[in-house]
Amino acid sequence: MIVGVLGPAGSYSDKAAKGWIKKQGITDSSTLIYYDDISDTFSAVIEGRTDMGVVPIENSIEGSVGVTLDLLLESDVTIIGEIVVPIEHCLLSRGKMSDIRIILSHPQALAQCRQFIKTHFESVEIRTTGSTSHAAKLANEFDEMAAIASKESAEAYGLNILMPNIQDRKQNHTRFVAIRRTDRETVDTSTENAYVHKTSIIAYIGDDRAGSLYELLGEFAKRNINLTRIESRPSKRSLGDYLFYIDLEGNASDAIIKDALYHIESRVSMLKVLGSYNGYQLDS
């Protein structure tokens, strides 16, 4: 099985993909392919260059990963699994604290360490990279550069951990989803040790009549279907026009959920079922 992730090696996506494969009990050899960005990871799945991809969707400090939400809407992919990874950002460098003039990392990681950077590095230059591990790879070139990345990246690129656990909140987790091309054969997924079974949908209500979202949520509430997440995302048509990303407990083939989705479909302009899947958690 060929799995695409945001690379290079040592990224949190790398950790997530390896963790998910292990939780699935997949013992035959899997090959990881590393891509420069999340959008390339989606393209590889769609063009059949990988069997599946593992991409970040949400972080407990900084919230949604916008590009993933947008690509889940636009692409013909299905979510087949979820894995939650504890995130412990470290400040990594070849040099010493006093050498640091430039800090490199992915924008999400920089946002998760916003207060740390402001307190300790008020006036250093900030450069963004496509991934945290890419930042670590670049920081290996100069003493004056530091990367914000995982401890695995320190090992992978020969850097020192100057400060561990630097994110603004100690509790920091990122949720990743495993995706495959919708028309491909289902990848067998294990239900063992799963902490939750969910279905993800995207709904576009398409009018701003008072109570439209309320009525949509009512279809779930009156059937006692538990929602684990509701996120709005710009439709990009105009300011104030939104899509809703909703996660709910249960499988889209369950009679009660099927019925709810059937009634919702007649209320909305667009409904996309992203998939039903198991969720797993990795230990730190």
Place this chain on the structure above:
Amino acid sequence: MIVGVLGPAGSYSDKAAKGWIKKQGITDSSTLIYYDDISDTFSAVIEGRTDMGVVPIENSIEGSVGVTLDLLLESDVTIIGEIVVPIEHCLLSRGKMSDIRIILSHPQALAQCRQFIKTHFESVEIRTTGSTSHAAKLANEFDEMAAIASKESAEAYGLNILMPNIQDRKQNHTRFVAIRRTDRETVDTSTENAYVHKTSIIAYIGDDRAGSLYELLGEFAKRNINLTRIESRPSKRSLGDYLFYIDLEGNASDAIIKDALYHIESRVSMLKVLGSYNGYQLDS
């Protein structure tokens, strides 16, 4: 009146603040003070160094400005106005297209031009700055640098507009809010030419019982109160635990809204009313 904004001069915040002051018909001299980041703009308001601040809250392509949402929760500030500004990003440089090795901008602007950058500048280095106008100021130093910023920034920092209107969608607007310290005297605001009068609240439901958000929205729906926005934001306590930012039409002192908020308060762990205010739109 002293107004703090994200600077330097030429930023979209600068344009928003000037636009709001004009829409208010404030004719006595106002002084703009430019800050390095959004968080400093909040601090200046809270510490009384400015009478008010104008900060971006939401973009029609890239969605919420996370740091503003977080600071609205944490800070003792009140929203006193809204202004929607059309955003037309340009590629600015002292050099020619073929010179460009580094693109500088604010992370939100980079995200709004994601496809443009991927198509035209696959392999250039991306550096983030605290604002688009700061990127323009820096790009004035080297021919190999280009900034993504407003046409006003091109003028302010002597750069050429290499390509206009480069954001991924032609329609691009950012919503800004004007804030003052909550215990300060109300700044008189005009209602003339306002396109909407809204109230913004933050609710923390604090349990994940099925239907909690549904019941909260029901308090508005049964009173025919129109919601213009619902946004979830991580509570930062744990993954899957959210705050809801809700905008509704009407004033918190209207009897019907007062009544809805009274009933909501008893249902939630935390309710913060951010303010009732008029919204204006700037022409491009």
